[in-house]
Amino acid sequence: MASSELPSIGALRGQETATRAFRAALVADTSSPARVAGAYLLHGPRGVGRALAALGFATALLCRAPVDAQPCGRCKPCHLCAAATHPDLLVVSAETGPRFRDDGESLRAGPGQFTRAHHAGKKAGPRRGIQVRALRRLLDLLSLSAAAGGRKVAVIDSLDEVEDEGVATLLKSLEEPPRDTTFLVLARDIDSVPDTIVSRCQRVRFRPLAPPVISAILAERLAPEERPRPEELRLVLGLSQGSVGRALDAVRSGLHHEGAAAMTGLLQPSGPVGVEAARDWVQAAGRELAAQRERVRALLALGLLMARDRAARSGTADELESLLPAFSAGLEACDANVSPDLVLHALWARVRRARRLTT
Ligand SMILES: [Zn+2]
Incomplete structure (x- = not known):
């Protein structure tokens, strides 16, 4: 304010x-x-x-x-x-x-x-x-x-x-x-x-805010060029858990944009390219490892949301179920202060293995 x-x-x-x-x-x-x-x-x-x-x-x-x-x-x-x-x-x-x-x-x-x-x-x-x-x-x-x-x-x-x-x-x-x-x-x-x-x-x-309230507040507080596109807005609202603060953090850090692109790369079998894009976005948080780990956590939450979306669209939860252990292992590694780089590489390796088993 x-x-x-x-x-x-x-x-x-x-x-x-x-x-x-x-x-x-x-x-x-x-x-x-x-x-x-x-x-x-x-x-x-x-x-x-x-x-x-x-x-x-x-x-x-x-x-x-x-x-x-x-x-x-x-x-x-x-x-x-x-x-x-x-x-x-x-x-x-x-x-x-x-x-x-x-x-x-x-x-x-x-x-x-x-x-x-x-x-x-x-x-x-x-x-x-x-x-x-x-x-x-x-x-x-x-x-x-x-x-x-x-x-x-x-x-x-x-x-x-x-x-x-x-x-x-x-x-x-x-x-x-x-x-x-x-x-x-x-x-x-x-x-x-x-x-x-x-x-x-x-x-x-005080309660978590309804998505329409959050989008209205974002529209007020963000300059037109900062506002997420409709598809990005859906991700931002999904990640916000009813909090304008979280929604603004997601937009200002580019989680809905650069972060989402990196996560898409990681979830597709495009290999280390996805890991590199994810690492770039994580390192853009600055040199403090705590801030970088926050970004890794945000990416994991985003990846989970994207995998859930895909499951809802495809009508099958097989892929989602095979990916869940990779996301929870990532979160555990963050809690254990594993380096952000290692967490991302391990995530990619697990996703790749899960894909080989399901396809
Ligand atoms: Zn007065």
Whole structure:
């Protein structure tokens, strides 16, 4: 999201239950008054709108004159939220930090280091976990009075990535929340959130998005020349598993295009040419082996999807069944940190053997 955009739950797509829950907190209706809870647990898969909803809800909470659950866009808090510099909207994220070298550095950190603007423009590195010292500092800052004299909002993105000690620290704050503070805690799987945390939060569930919603969002976010062709779009939607984040990653990495061409080569008996194309695409991820392995995993998921498609079209599952062990062996090799190059060569050898046995 560009930092000049005003986050709003109105921009949330395909998450009606969540939209209703946040609206109910902001707008009174005939049966219930508006009531903002001290903590919300936004749970669901990554890439379906949890962070967007958290920021949109936070902005409406901080706005001086929200209209029908939407921030007004004209008051000072709205301007600060649009610029991602509101000092009472503190965000700690596994992807963007803040991260501190030691406790001394974290103690010197002011609210500014927890604003989204502080990290804007920096390349989002691999998600590295939320440090307990960053979380402690966030809680210290929340216990001071709000800079603007009103409400304070803390976004924790996400609980799955908080260091173990940090979960206990957070729990203490949820038990005795600082005044006028709202916690927005993101989590993937509610079953992995300790009951003690769940019981102190209002739960808001996020679901995987339907394919038409994902294609509409892709059409909005991608430039015309970036948009996948219809056949490619089908692959992207199949790989997305209901997540816009995954769909965008697939398109931006060229998985639907260069990746698909390489995988087609690998699955056809065209031999090492397919392996070389696959290796080129995998190495384009950069020199880090973890990033390359992610691409190998993406290729394996794509290959499986393509083999399933072919089985559905041909009406026989023989080929698919003969290829399945090759894909699962590939995934196991990735998990065991085998070099991407070796995984691809082994995959090709297994595919070739499977073909000889079935044809
Ligand atoms: Zn406003």
